[in-house]
Amino acid sequence: MRSLASLLFTATLPFALAAPVEAQPAAAGVPRPEVGVLIAHPQSVAIMAELPGRTAASLTAEVRPQVGGILKVQYFQEGGEVAVGDPLYLIDPAPYEAAFSSAQATLAKARAALPNAQSKVDRYQALSKQNAVAKQDVDDAEATLAQAKADVAVAEAALETARINLAYTTIRAPIAGRIDKASLTPGALVTASQTTTLTTIRTIDPINVDITQSSRRLLDLRAAIAAGRIRLSGDNVRVTLKLENGGTYAQTGTLAFSEANVSQTTGTYTLRAKFPNPDRLLLPGMYVRAVVEEGVAENSFLVPQRAVDHDQKGQATALVVDAEDKVAQRVLKLGDPIGNRWRVEDGLADGDRIIVEGKQRARPGALVKPSEVDVDDATGEVVRRDQGASLAPAAGPSASRVE
Numbered sequence: 001m002r003s004l005a006s007l008l009f010t011a012t013l014p015f016a017l018a019a020p021v022e023a024q025p026a027a028a029g030v031p032r033p034e035v036g037v038l039i040a041h042p043q044s045v046a047i048m049a050e051l052p053g054r055t056a057a058s059l060t061a062e063v064r065p066q067v068g069g070i071l072k073v074q075y076f077q078e079g080g081e082v083a084v085g086d087p088l089y090l091i092d093p094a095p096y097e098a099a100f101s102s103a104q105a106t107l108a109k110a111r112a113a114l115p116n117a118q119s120k121v122d123r124y125q126a127l128s129k130q131n132a133v134a135k136q137d138v139d140d141a142e143a144t145l146a147q148a149k150a151d152v153a154v155a156e157a158a159l160e161t162a163r164i165n166l167a168y169t170t171i172r173a174p175i176a177g178r179i180d181k182a183s184l185t186p187g188a189l190v191t192a193s194q195t196t197t198l199t200t201i202r203t204i205d206p207i208n209v210d211i212t213q214s215s216r217r218l219l220d221l222r223a224a225i226a227a228g229r230i231r232l233s234g235d236n237v238r239v240t241l242k243l244e245n246g247g248t249y250a251q252t253g254t255l256a257f258s259e260a261n262v263s264q265t266t267g268t269y270t271l272r273a274k275f276p277n278p279d280r281l282l283l284p285g286m287y288v289r290a291v292v293e294e295g296v297a298e299n300s301f302l303v304p305q306r307a308v309d310h311d312q313k314g315q316a317t318a319l320v321v322d323a324e325d326k327v328a329q330r331v332l333k334l335g336d337p338i339g340n341r342w343r344v345e346d347g348l349a350d351g352d353r354i355i356v357e358g359k360q361r362a363r364p365g366a367l368v369k370p371s372e373v374d375v376d377d378a379t380g381e382v383v384r385r386d387q388g389a390s391l392a393p394a395a396g397p398s399a400s401r402v403e
Contacts, residue, residue, distance in 0.1 A: 036357030036373035053211035057202035107155035177203035
């Protein structure tokens with residue numbers, strides 16, 4: 001005879017087996033979670049590197065005297081702009097004026113002796129043809145004429161030296177630019193080529209920016225170029241600047257040159273960019289961040305950073321919606337960040353619908369209701385296009401391009 005428990009189990013078994021079948025219609029009626037998606041398309045993406053840099057004057061001249069004496073006058077205004085050839089200082093010119101006058105007199109004396117020596121030579125040479133004068137006398141007269149000509153040449157050189165020294169008493173600007181404060185004032189004694197500078201002039205329009213880049217990044221870039229993933233952007237590489245206060249410099253610069261050696265202490269090499277600086281906003285010594293356009297990556301995808309997660313292995317992942325509106329997870333190979341987006345080198349295909357909103361409601365393998373959205377590049381915020389509208393599996397003409 002069956003026990004009471006056996007009878008009860010046999011009686012309830014049909015109901016237990018039938019329960020899931022009866023619950024299926026209710027489960028099918030559960031609405032799919034809504035998610036916002038962007039449709040990915042490959043494109044050419046400029047590879048930008050943000051690197052540290054320092055501003056430096058394009059030209060620098062330390063002003064020193066080339067003759068000695070007492071400073072008499074300072075012509076320039078400290079901190080002002082000077083042009084090439086503008087007078088800066090006047091050294092007492094009196095001794096040099098006297099030396100110039102003396103050199104003029106010496107030259108006049110030497111020139112005065114020249115006609116008499118020339119006349120004597122001409123006369124002796126004529127007499128020598130008639131054997132009326134000794135050959136020795138002719139040689140002596142010619143030697144005297146040569147000495148007179150040499151005296152004139154020496155006097156002319158001395159006069160030119162005196163003229164140059166007199167001109168050096170007015171110290172002039174060798175370059176155009178902004179002049180620093182004066183280190184010596186009128187009344188000071190200066191000497192030729194002294195170590196102490198009188199002042200310094202710096203040309204800051206245009207201004208240079210010296211940028212440092214790691215040698216490892218250089219090797220990675222060249223490997224990508226060799227593999228065909230990146231092509232060079234050509235000559236006249238554009239450079240933009242981010243300032244210390246977070247602002248962006250309005251002027252665009254160009255890359256001037258790069259060093260041919262790597263520092264053994266820092267493992268970096270230097271690039272130099274040149275920027276126009278008409279408003280004198282940039283001053284030498286400022287710290288800046290330079291954004292350099294290194295090349296162009298073909299067939300790349302730009303994905304909002306909010307769409308990318310990392311799994312337990314540290315791999316970058318994103319959720320996509322397939323043609324059946326089912327969620328799938330993709331492992332991505334990320335490149336450099338560009339603004340609020342990641343450059344994706346591998347893991348996506350043209351037309352993939354990437355979930356950027358509602359990821360917490362989506363699980364791999366689950367069915368969802370996708371609607372197309374935009375993402376503001378400046379803020380990273382999602383902007384809906386169609387409230388609750390379902391997207392077709394393939395990207396149509398109105399599909400949002402991930403840029």
